[in-house]
Amino acid sequence: MKFRFCGEGDCPDWVLAEIISTLSNLSIENLEELSDLVALRICGQSLEETKIKALTSSLTNEGKTAVACIDFMLISAARYSCTESIFGEEIQQLGLPKDHAAAMCRVLQKHSAGIQQTLKNKAFKINELQSVRKVTTPGRLPSTFTTLEVKISQELVDGLPKDTTHVFSMDRPQMEALLAELKLAREVMQKYENKTGS
Numbered sequence: 397m398k399f400r401f402c403g404e405g406d407c408p409d410w411v412l413a414e415i416i417s418t419l420s421n422l423s424i425e426n427l428e429e430l431s432d433l434v435a436l437r438i439c440g441q442s443l444e445e446t447k448i449k450a451l452t453s454s455l456t457n458e459g460k461t462a463v464a465c466i467d468f469m470l471i472s473a474a475r476y477s478c479t480e481s482i483f484g485e486e487i488q489q490l491g492l493p494k495d496h497a498a499a500m501c502r503v504l505q506k507h508s509a510g511i512q513q514t515l516k517n518k519a520f521k522i523n524e525l526q527s528v529r530k531v532t533t534p535g536r537l538p539s540t541f542t543t544l545e546v547k548i549s550q551e552l553v554d555g556l557p558k559d560t561t562h563v564f565s566m567d568r569p570q571m572e573a574l575l576a577e578l579k580l581a582r583e584v585m586q587k588y589e590n591k592t593g594s
Contacts, residue, residue, distance in 0.1 A: 397489070399486045399489075399490075400476060400478045400482050400483075400486060401469065401472050401473040401476060401478040401482070401483050401486050401487070402472055402476070403472070403475070403476045404476075407490055408468070410465075411465055411468055411469065411490075412490055412491070414461055414462065414464075414465035415465065415487065415490050415491050415492050416490075416491040418455055418461060418462045418465065419462060419465060419466070419492060419496065420491060420492055420493060420496060421454065421455070422451070422452070422454070422455075422462070422496075424495050424496055424499050425499075426451045426452075427496055427499050427500065428499035428500070428502065428503060429447075429451055430448065430451045430452065430459070430462065430463070430466065431466050431470065431499065431500055431503040432503050432506070432507075433447060433448065433451075434463055434466040434467050434470060435470055435503055435504075435506070435507035435510070435511065436507075437467075438467065438470060438471060438507070438510075438511050438514060439507065439510040439511060439513075439514050440514060443463075448463060464556060466500075469487065469500070470500075470503070470504060470507065470511060471511060471515070473504055473508070474504070474507075474508045474511035474512045474515065475512070475515055477512075478504075480501040480502075480504055480505045480508075481501075483500070483501055483504055484497045484498060484500070484501040485497075487500060518550070523548055523550065523551050523552065524548065524549045524550055525546065525547075525548060525549075526547040526548060526549045526559075527545075527546075527547045528544055528545070528546050528547075529544070529545050530542060530543065530544060530545075531543050531544065531545045531563065537565055538567075540567050540568050541565045541566065541567050541568075542565065542566055542567075542568070542571055543563060543564070543565045544563070544564060544565075544566070545561060545562070545563050546561070546562045546563075546564070547559070547560070547561050548560050548561075548562070
């Protein structure tokens with residue numbers, strides 16, 4: 397079965413399982429508040445872990461799968477400009493009770509524009525480089541090697557975005573080749589920006 401909120405595609409099996417086994421078992425009030433917190437997180441606010449735990453205390457795994465499911469549903473519905481009425485009908489078809497679906501529709505209506513704007517702002521920003529710094533590893537590597545710490549924002553880990561840190565070492569010729577490639581990439585991007593901006 398195809399769903400508008402999934403971009404006219406199938407609903408992932410894990411989302412269907414979460415709707416039936418997790419979201420349906422939350423109270424309507426808790427589902428609405430949890431969905432509101434997830435929507436705010438999508439729009440850039442920090443996730444209030446203590447509130448999440450309180451709202452999902454009846455669930456296993458501290459509500460992490462419920463949060464992931466709601467995150468998917470709200471982002472997907474906003475991405476495909478799914479109306480609240482169609483969204484409500486479709487999640488009911490997937491097994492969410494009518495009043496629970498209405499609660500999620502209220503959250504979608506409230507945050508849809510903000511989520512869409514966030515998606516536009518973050519387009520092409522998955523695995524976004526946040527910082528690079530040289531770190532010292534005294535005595536562990538030859539003097540021709542450099543160790544770098546790279547911080548990445550929203551790296552996809554097991555299908556979910558997560559801030560990560562990676563540490564790796566390179567010798568001088570590799571570093572010089574990487575730097576030359578990055579400079580070339582920047583020049584190409586700047587030319588493209590100049591063309592689209594004119």
